[in-house]
Structures are given as C-alpha cells and as structure tokens.
Amino acid sequence: MKEIVLNDGNKIPIIGFGTYKSVKEDGVLAIKNALAKGYRLIDTAARYNNEEEVGKGIAEGGVDRKEIIVTTKLWRDNLGYKETKEAFELSLKKLGLTYIDLYLIHWPANAKNYNNWQKANADSWRAMEELQAEGRIKSIGVSNFWEEHLEALFQTANIIPAVNQIEFHPGYWQPELTAFCKENGITVESWSPLARGKILGNDVLNAIAEKHNRSVSQICLRWVIQHGVVVIPKSTTLQRIEENISIFDFALSEEEMQQINELPEMGFSGELPNIWPDRV
Ligand SMILES: NC(=O)c1ccc[n+]([C@@H]2O[C@H](COP(=O)([O-])OP(=O)(O)OC[C@H]3O[C@@H](n4cnc5c(N)ncnc54)[C@H](OP(=O)(O)O)[C@@H]3O)[C@@H](O)[C@H]2O)c1
Numbered sequence: 001m002k003e004i005v006l007n008d009g010n011k012i013p014i015i016g017f018g019t020y021k022s023v024k025e026d027g028v029l030a031i032k033n034a035l036a037k038g039y040r041l042i043d044t045a046a047r048y049n050n051e052e053e054v055g056k057g058i059a060e061g062g063v064d065r066k067e068i069i070v071t072t073k074l075w076r077d078n079l080g081y082k083e084t085k086e087a088f089e090l091s092l093k094k095l096g097l098t099y100i101d102l103y104l105i106h107w108p109a110n111a112k113n114y115n116n117w118q119k120a121n122a123d124s125w126r127a128m129e130e131l132q133a134e135g136r137i138k139s140i141g142v143s144n145f146w147e148e149h150l151e152a153l154f155q156t157a158n159i160i161p162a163v164n165q166i167e168f169h170p171g172y173w174q175p176e177l178t179a180f181c182k183e184n185g186i187t188v189e190s191w192s193p194l195a196r197g198k199i200l201g202n203d204v205l206n207a208i209a210e211k212h213n214r215s216v217s218q219i220c221l222r223w224v225i226q227h228g229v230v231v232i233p234k235s236t237t238l239q240r241i242e243e244n245i246s247i248f249d250f251a252l253s254e255e256e257m258q259q260i261n262e263l264p265e266m267g268f269s270g271e272l273p274n275i276w277p278d279r280v
Contacts, residue, residue, distance in 0.1 A: 001013045001014070001015070001038065001040065001248075002014045002225070002248070004187055004228075004230060006139055006162040006163065006187055007160060007162050007185040007186065007187070008138075008139050008159070008162050010101070010138050010139045010162070012041050012069050012101075012102070012139075012187075012230060013039075013040050013041045013069070013230075014225050014230050014231065015039070015041070015221070015225065015230070015231050015232070015233075015244075015245055015247070016039060016040075016041025016042060016043055016069070016071070016189075016230065016231070016232040017030075017031070017034040017039040017041065017042050017043065017232060017233070017234070017241075018043050018191070018232040018233055018234030018235075019031070019042065019043060019044045019048060019050055019054055019234060020045075020048050020234055021048070021234070022048075022050055022053070022234060022236050023048075023049065023050045023053060024053065025053075026236045027050045027053035027054065027057065027236070028053045028056045028057045028060070029057070029236070030057065030235070030236040030241070031053070031054055031056075031057025031058060031061060032057050032060055032061045033238050033241050034057075034241055035057070035058070035061035035062070035063045035068070036061070036062075037241050037242050037245055038245055039241075039245060040063070040067055040068055040069060041068075041069040041071070041230070041232065042054060042058070042068060042069070042070050042071065043071045043165075043189075043232045044070075044071065044072050044073075044095075045072055045073035045075070045104075045106055046072060046073060046074065046075045046078070046087060046090070046091050046094075046106075047073065047075045047106060051072060051091055051094035051095045052094045052095075052096075054070075054095060055094060055095035055096040055097065056096070058070065058095075058096075058097075059096060065097070068101075069101040069102060070095065070097060070100055070101050070102070071100075071101065071102040071103075071104065072091045072095065072100055072102075072103060072104075073103070073104045073105070073106035073143060074087050074088070074103065074104065074105050074106055074124060074128075075087065075106055076106060076107045076109065078124075079105070079109050079120040079121065079123070079124050080120060080123050080124060081123040081124070081126060081127045082127075083124075084123070084124040084127035084128060085127050085130075085131070088100070088103065088127075088128075088131055088136070088137075091103075092136075099135065099136050099137065099138065100136070100137050100138070101137075101138045101139060102137075102138065102139045102140075102141060102162070102163060103128060103131070103137045103139075103140055103141070104140075104141045104142055104143045104163065104165055105121065105124055105125070105128075105141075105142045105143060105145070106143050106144070107143065107144045107273065107276055108121050108142065108144060108145050108146075108149040108273055109121050110149070110273060110274050110275065110276065111274065112274065112275050112278070113277075117152075118152045118153075118155070121149065121152065121153055122152075122153065122155075122156040122157070125140075125153060125156070125157055126156070128140040129157070129158055129159050132159070139162040139163065140159065140161065140162060141161040141162045141163030141164060141165070141186075141187075142161045142163070142164050142165075143163075143164065143165035143166070143189075143191075144165070144166060144167075144271075144273045144276070145161070145164050145166075145273065146177060146273050146274060147176075147177060147180050148274070149273065150164070150180070150181075150184070150186075160184060160185060160186065161186050162186070162187060163186065163187050163188075163189050163230075164177075164181050164186050164187075164188055164189070165188075165189040165190075165191055165232075166178075166188060166189070166190070166191065167190075167191055167192055167268070167269055167271065168188065168189075168190035168191065168192075168193065168224060168229060169190065169192055169193050169194065169195045169199060169220060169224070169267055170195075170199055170202070170205060170220055170223060170260050170263050170266070170267075171195060171199050171202070171263050171264065171265055171266030171267045171268070172195070172265055172266070172267060172268040172269075173190075173227075173261070175261070178227070178229065182228070187229075187230060188227075188228075188229045188230070189229065189230040189231075189232060190224045190229050190230065190231045190232065191232065192267075192269060193220055193221055193224050193231045193232070193233050194217055194220055194221075194233060195266070195267025195268075195269075196267075198266065198267040199216075199220070199266050199267040200216045200217065200220075202216070202263065202266065204259055204260070204263060205219055205220065205260070205263075208252070208256050208259070208260070212250050212252075214250060215243055217233070217240070217243065217244060218243060218244070218246065218247050219252070219260075221233060221244055221247050222247045222250065222251070222252055223252060223256075223257060223260045225247065226251070226252055226257060227257075
C-alpha cells in the first residue's frame with residue numbers, strides 16, 4: 001500500500017475508509033470488512049454518531065491497533081480550548097482507544113457565524129497542539145479550511161496542520177486550495193470522492209472506465225490518488241469495499257487525468273466553508 005509522509009513525519013496510507021452514515025451493526029461490520037480487505041486508515045467524526053461502532057469494529061477486526069490509523073474530528077459546536085479537550089476525551093472514550101492517530105477540526109468557525117472566528121479556531125488548535133505534545137494525538141489537522149482560514153490559523157499556530165480534508169472529486173476538486181495546501185506542506189485528503197454516487201453516470205468517466213475495464217468508482221479513486229491526494233471512500237457493501245481498494249494495478253494517462261480535471265462542475269455538495277452551515 002502506498003503511503004504518504006505527513007509534515008510531522010507520521011505516515012498514512014493513500015487510501016482509507018469513510019464511515020459517514022455507517023452506523024449500528026452495519027457500521028461495525030463495515031469496519032471489520034474494510035480491515036479484512038486491507039484498509040488501514042479509518043475516518044470517523046464525533047458528528048457521525050458512530051464512534052462506538054467504529055471502535056467496536058476495530059476491537060473485533062483482528063488487526064493490531066498500532067497498524068491502524070484512526071481519524072476522528074472535532075465538531076463545530078465544540079470549538080474553543082476547554083471544549084476541544086472535553087470533546088476529545090469523549091471521542092476517545094466512545095472509540096475505546098487510548099490515543100487518536102489523526103484529529104481534525106471538522107469545519108472552521110467562519111466570519112458568517114462567529115464574532116471572533118479566528119480565535120475560536122486558534123483556541124481549538126492550541127488545545128490540539130497540547131494533546132499532541134502529550135502523545136494523545138499523533139497528528140493534528142483540519143477539514144474544510146479554505147486559504148483564509150489557514151492563513152488566519154498560521155498567525156498563532158506553532159504547528160502547521162498535517163492534513164486538510166476537503167471536498168474533492170471529479171466535477172469539484174478545488175485545485176487552487178489543493179495547490180496552496182501542497183505549497184505549505186499540508187497533505188490533502190479527499191472527502192466524498194464519488195460525490196456520494198452523483199457523478200457515476202458521467203459519460204467521460206464511463207468511457208475511461210470502459211477503456212481500462214474498471215468501474216467508474218475505481219476511475220474516480222485512481223484519479224484522486226494520482227493527484228497525490230489521500231482518498232477515503234465509504235461503503236457498507238462488501239463487494240464495493242473490495243472494489244474501491246483495488247486501484248493499484250492500473251494507471252490513468254496524463255491525457256485522461258486532464259480530461260477528468262476539466263469536467264464541468266457536478267456532484268458539488270453545496271457546502272461552502274465561508275457560509276456553512278448555510279448552503280448555496
Ligand atoms: N470532513 C468532512 O466534512 C466530510 C464530509 C463528507 C464526508 N467525509 C468523509 O469522507 C467519506 C467519504 O465520503 P462520503 O461518504 O460522503 O461519499 P462517497 O465515499 O463519495 O460515496 C459514498 C456512497 O457511494 C456508494 N459507493 C461506494 N462505493 C461504491 C462503488 N464502488 N460503486 C457504487 N457506489 C459506491 C456508497 O454506497 P454503499 O455504502 O451503500 O455501498 C455510498 O452511498 C465519508 O464517509 C466521511 O468519512 C468527510
């Protein structure tokens with residue numbers, strides 16, 4: 001499995017496993033299946049209300065804890081120094097773990113919804129830096145941060161985020177933000193790499209899939225990793241869990257990469273970090 005070295009020296013696999021909407025017994029089983037099929041990076045969040053199931057799947061999955069990179073996220077209601085520390089403890093407890101590999105601020109406080117959004121993000125970040133120094137978090141990062149949120153964070157941060165997890169799929173891939181992250185040594189992770197299925201009928205993607213004798217999902221995921229971006233597809237279907245990780249024995253040409261880069265906007269979630277939770 002290809003790995004990415006983060007700016008703090010820790011390594012994560014280039015493909016991981018998403019768990020949004022993966023709950024109850026299906027959620028536990030999905031984690032066990034994913035581990036059995038070779039995934040070693042797991043993505044959850046306090047907001048997904050499935051940290052207990054994810055923890056159970058990890059405990060029952062038969063893979064050494066040290067081999068698994070567990071990501072969870074701080075929800076926006078818990079931004080702030082004290083709130084972050086409390087929310088972190090709760091996530092840890094629900095997951096049944098003694099440390100988190102990658103802890104992310106799920107959404108930035110933004111100018112539309114906070115009087116002092118810079119402080120809300122900075123205070124959370126300070127708490128996360130401390131938790132990292134104590135060894136309770138291996139890597140710290142953010143999610144859905146635009147350049148303006150990152151620039152503001154840089155003003156007070158001692159540590160540059162290791163990761164920025166953003167919406168990134170054919171039809172909406174934020175190339176300028178991706179380039180900015182790369183220039184600053186921040187690894188980009190793609191959420192909704194399949195746009196939750198909304199882009200799978202696209203003709204260009206289907207033609208490329210046919211040429212490679214692959215599924216459209218595999219083409220989307222391969223395109224993401226060929227950008228040097230970490231991808232975390234979600235599925236609770238065993239056959240798809242296996243299909244999605246089987247993307248290391250073919251490659252897209254430069255021309256195909258370009259064709260996908262240039263697809264018109266499609267599958268966009270409507271969630272913009274500067275106004276969210278409002279949508280466009
Ligand atoms: N940081 C953030 O704000 C944020 C936001 C959204 C998502 N995320 C993370 O990113 C992960 C992935 O994003 P996502 O769950 O929104 O969307 P996604 O991975 O783009 O799509 C998941 C959907 O596609 C289906 N699917 C999966 N593999 C497939 C395949 N090979 N063929 C056809 N359909 C397939 C799944 O169905 P089945 O499960 O029924 O197979 C599910 O309905 C999330 O689970 C979450 O961990 C983070």
